[in-house]
Amino acid sequence: MEQESTLDATVRKRIRSLRKGRGWSLDNLAERAGISPSQLSRIETGHRRLSLDQLTSIAAALGKSLDELVESPDDSDVVIRPDRDERRGLTTWLLTKGNGPHDLTVGKMRISDQAGGVTPDDLGVHPGRDWFTVLSGTVVLYLGERVIRVEAGQAASFSTMTPHAIRCDRGPAEILIILDHNGERSHLHT
Known part of the structure; x- marks a missing residue:
């Protein structure tokens, strides 16, 4: 009452x-x-x-x-609580609820899964594009045969039809990520 x-x-x-x-x-x-x-x-x-x-x-x-x-x-509707995935070394804060503008999802991710030992089975593929900017730390982006270091203050955008994975390098990293519908399903609901 x-x-x-x-x-x-x-x-x-x-x-x-x-x-x-x-x-x-x-x-x-x-x-x-x-x-x-x-x-x-x-x-x-x-x-x-x-x-x-x-x-x-x-x-x-x-x-x-x-x-x-x-x-x-x-x-x-005010406090955004983290979703932790210990197995994958990810903590995610979804900054948009449901579908954001243009069917995009915006999230902050803390990556603690270290680079190294990435096998072809770790690389995912899905239709669309992913975008992220590194807020802190350094991220290693595995993109097909390429290994790309993306440091704090830098951003990356790539076709997700290329096999890819994101890991941190020498300590945790935080990124702000924008995912289309397919990227959200692949990265956040696996």
């Missing part, structure tokens, strides 16, 4: 904040939402119960989805 009242108060604050952020009076938003200004005032101040039909109208008038208006105020 307390969570419900917290969510209720959050929704009311969002409505008021969005209205004020647009420079709208109670009358402006009420007219756009098809409700009376007094109803809107009572909704914002907590003197009227929130109803689904009114919330739907208010959300549409504000140019928001109902989900955006009533999303839970917990920290899951």
Whole structure:
């Protein structure tokens, strides 16, 4: 019950904040939402119960989805928690949830799997392109027969139809990586 009242108060604050952020009076938003200004005032101040039909109208008038208006105020949309893969020596923080712009996924990776001993079986192939920039440390990019060192401040972009693998060199490295759909499936869900 307390969570419900917290969510209720959050929704009311969002409505008021969005209205004020647009420079709208109670009358402006009420007219756009098809409700009376007094109803809107009572909704914002907590003197009227929130109803689904009114919330739907208010959300549409504000140019928001109902989900955006009533999303839970917990920290899951703010705090990005790492996903550790000990077997592969990777820790990944997904910076985009779901599909990012143009179906791309952006993530930060900490690579602790050392270079050396990479066999042809370690090299993966998938349609598309991968892009990354090295934030710290040095990365060794195995690209077909080539072995390329990419240092902090440098970036790499390559066709993923070439067999490839990424390892760190002499200590952990961190990269910011942009993957297309195929790259996300190959690198993050194996």
